[in-house]
Amino acid sequence: MLEYIKINNKDNVAVALTDLEKDYAVNIDGEEIILKESIKRGHKFALKNMKKDDKVIKYGMLIGILIKDTEKGCLLHTSNIKTSLGDILNYEYNPNLTSLEKRESSYFYGYPRKNGKIGIRNDIWIIPTVGCVNAVCKQLELDFNAKINNPDLRAIAFPHPYGCSQMGDDQESTRKALADMILHQNAGAVLVLGLGCENTGIEILKEYIGEYDKERVVFLSCQEFDDEYAKSLEVLDNLYNLIKDEQRVKTDASKLVVGLKCGGSDGLSGITANPLVGEFSDILISKGGSTILTEVPEMFGAETNLMNRCENKDIFDKTVSLINDFKMYYKNYDMPIYENPSPGNKEGGISTLEDKSNGCIQKSGTANVVDVLEYGQRIEKQGLNLLSAPGNDLVSSTALALSGAHIVLFTTGRGTPFSCPVPTIKISSNTNLYKRKKNWMDFNAGSIVEDKDKKTLAEELFEFVLSIASGEKTSSEKMNSYDWAIFKKGVTL
Template identity: 60%
Template structure:
């Protein structure tokens, strides 16, 4: 097993792959020195003497500047490293060609909907228009489990606190996200549950839903019936009959849309789990499929790598706007743009936002950027897409689902049990997490430091994604977890 890694030949720090004791002899590139202090797993140490003010290079890019002189073998972290990020920047397009070539078709067993879309699950979703009917929605969900069976795989409600007392874009975004979920092909049928007096009423929401199949989507206004739970169960019975007519059939992987997200990252995330997801993304795109990368604040410091992979200059300018719009969002609330990483990230070895972002964007692989999506916008172009959404795990994962992701690949160094509206696969960056939280983690990338290759793990992940798309449950699904969260951006009346 390797004990440490210099990720890029230009790096002036290395990362400990396991805890390294003070005094340990390190040999790299013909030079030998001893560690001056203990280096925790996932943390960095200097490879040569560095002066205060020197940029620290990791992933071949600067992740901040040293705040003191450091000889070789010194621990580099938040105590002696400071971010080099500023605010709004001027960017220049320097296009880089993607090395990807087309690969042979792969297939999974999915559901072909009547409108031509493809789903990987055949559930009945209960979508409240407003938080006032959340308890009604969950009561219907509990009592409707009797209708699960055959090809009807689940009945799930998605409560949320919004839908009223909102204004402007905040209200528009809530309506758009709800409409996106109503139209999501993982739902064989949908009950839209309204109260009757809310701003985002069923009447208003229909404008966002667009054309729909009345056999697939049904509506219930609680204020307009005597017993909304009894009426809701009657509708669910009919929706189950409709959803039960769908059966799995062979579908090309080119129809898959996969969201990519990380959370609770550690110092190994950008070395193991995120590059493996990047390898998966390249393979799916080479088969004609689609991936979506989000959490824009965790692109800060690595954004030029994505900008230069944009297929054309128009997409480059859209990506510049994607980054700067989010920076202006922070500034408009008088918040520091680089107030990141989290305490858990720091404990795991991530020191600055650049450090976090350069690891985070490893999930994008090497494909060209083909689309840039606003929050709530459904994906329309195959290939790698960038989506505007924050870094918050549940908000960003819900945004990925709303934009059309069938599955979300969620890499983590510390673990989390949550789920979003679509299957949420947890991928560990280290083996210790995989072994400790086997009830959470679906796939382990920690073996990359034990001898497995990036290509081998990326192939295994692709195979697992196809099995999950064909019906195999992820751990959070098996536990019965399903959540959603909408990006709150405005005042509450």
Template identity: 55%
Template sequence: MKTKYLKINKADNVAVAIVALKAGETISVDGIDIRLNEDIPAGHKFALKDFEQGEDVIKYGYPIGHTCKAQKQGDWMNECNIKTNLSGLLEYTYNPIDASLDIPQQGLTFKGYRRKNGDVGIRNEIWIVPTVGCVNGIAGQLAESLRQETGCRGVDAIVAYPHNYGCSQLGDDHENTKKILRDIVLHANAGGVLVVGLGCENNQPDVFREFLGQYDEDRVKFMVVQKVGDEYEEGMKLLRELYSRASQDERTDIPLSELRVGLKCGGSDGFSGITANPLLGLFSDFLVAQGGTSVLTEVPEMFGAETILMNRCRTKELFEQTVKLINDFKEYFLSHGEPVGENPSPGNKAGGISTLEDKALGCTQKCGKSYVEGVLPYGERLKVKGLNLLSAPGNDLVAATALASCGCHMVLFTTGRGTPFGTYVPTVKISTNTDLAERKPQWIDFNAGVIVEDEPIEETCRRFIDFIIKVASGEFVNNEKKGYKEIAIFKTGVTL
């Protein structure tokens, strides 16, 4: 362990404890001896100066809120004495910065599946996708039967993706359901998809089929259960056809420029913005420099750090789209009578995150320093390479599903508290601290905690690049090994 604390930016007036510190201990910061007035848990902040009431607390070089009352040098700075500066809608000015990258091309490849339409997948799975929740049971039964019959030989997995929607929805909710289900059906990680409809739902199977646009009819089959005799026998017949084709697919060399990754964090702690999120930022910049694509979402967790992203927009048009991305989500909060700063969660606070700005300034580090090249509405699919911003809430499963649905091959998920879940693409868990990685090896795939111990972040990133190429080439991560695969669709309106 190199140090007991970290002052992240020279402008900061708080530092972060890397290990638990005891009251009465003296810490030397910038040549000044600071006596701690109380115990400081690992990942939490302590004051580097005396604060007056209402004075801004600076971390990462930016305000993360203001003091609720006067504080002394050496005090524990947490959610009890720091209050957010966030309020309602803001007006923004475009102040573009140079976000050019000086990272050489390395000509790296991974082993993936080249589909008929030219797209690429990193998995070759059979999926059963219900158009409506009424047929969830049938979809699950079919998946289980095909797994038992085939043992998944020749494919990576056979999975049904139940959900609650597809009927009794109006407006945006109905469109969101259609878009996410379309995105799943067309995803290149699937070698074959059986779409199972009921027949009387709002999400009519024939209309949904047209909504898909062009698709490989050899790889996507439809069954409407009200129109067949024995839905089980018919479903198994169609699945056997899909399985017969998919099980013959083979991996080939694919340029890393075709890899698309989603960037997500959940169960964050005070180390998220110091270890795992900066690691993802380095990786994102590296991937973009190779011609690949990364996608950042969780719009409410950009509040307080949004100007950093806005000023990295490649064009004024992208800046304006990002302003709309932010303000639309703020209006969503306000229309429900909720404050825009109602975050972080109890687990975040226990881990050392005090305000939404504190969380956002750590969260946005996942996307590195490259230009923003695209801004996507919820449910839409990627159109440009490079760093993209995607509209979706912070909820882990909703956001991860949205990332997969825009076309990401995998989701890179940093966590300081831990979580086992996975969405319908590989969901790679990166721990912010070594303790979590050691306690939950069945959840965590890669430990970034070493960054505050004995390994330079550049070396950690080199290992991470090698690891991600292995995952893209077929190495399973923990959510796949455990079979933890789910979807969740964003809902904003009424249910009939």
């Protein structure tokens, strides 16, 4: 097992891959360095004597500025590094485009939909238009699943607190999110349960949905029925009988859309799990598939890497707006732009937002950026897409699902039990987490620093994703865990 790593030849720091004791001797680039203090796994240490205001380089990129002199072999972290980031910036388009070699087709088994989309699940989704009917939706889920007792086809309720007392952008976001959920290809059938007096009523919502399969999507307004619960159960029975015998068909992987997300990152996330997902992204795109990268605040400090990979100037301009508009969102609320990283990130070895961001964007691989999506906008172009959403795990993972992701790959160094509306594959950055939290985690990237080559492991991850797309359950699905959160910015009436 590797004990430490210098990630890029340009770096003036190395990262401990296991806990290293004070006075331990490391050998990097032919030079022996004696550690002046203990370095925890995931944390950085200096490879040379450095002065105050010197640049700290990791991933070959600037991740911060020293705030005091630091000797070779000493810890580099929040006590002696500060962010180098500024405010709203101007950018120049300096394209650095790649051409992924087209690879032979791969296949999974999915459910064809009338609109030409392919689903990888065939459950019945129960979607409230407003939070007032959440309890009814949840009780319907529990009772109907107990009745049918079918582990391969479930009713899943998606409660939320919105749909009324909203205005402006928040109301738009809720309506887009509900419409995207109702139309999502992973839902075999949908019961949309309204109250009858909410802002986002059924008739208004239909305007956002547009064309839909009227056999599979049924709207019900609770105030119109003496017993809305009995009527809803009747609808669920009909939907179940409609879809229960449907079979999967062989489907080209070019139809697959995968969201890319990280959360609870540690110092190994940018070394193991995120680069592994980037390798996966390149494999899928080379086979004609698509990936979506989000968490805009966790692009700050690494955004030029993405901008220079935009396939043309129009996409570059959209990416500039993506970044600066999100910064303005913070400024409009008098909030600091660079509050990230979280306490857990720092404990795991991440010191600044640039440190986190340059590790975060490793998930995007090397493919060119083909499009930039607004929140709630469905994916249209095959390839690597960027999506406007915050870093919050539930909000951003939900946003990926709303934009059409069949699956979300979620990398983590600390672990989490959460899942979003679509199958969420949780990938551990370290083997200890994978072994300790087997009920949470699905795939181990920690073996990259132990006994596995990254490209070999990426092929294994790709095959694992195809198996999930073909019906194998993720850890969170086995726990019947389905979460979602709609992005909210403004006031509540």
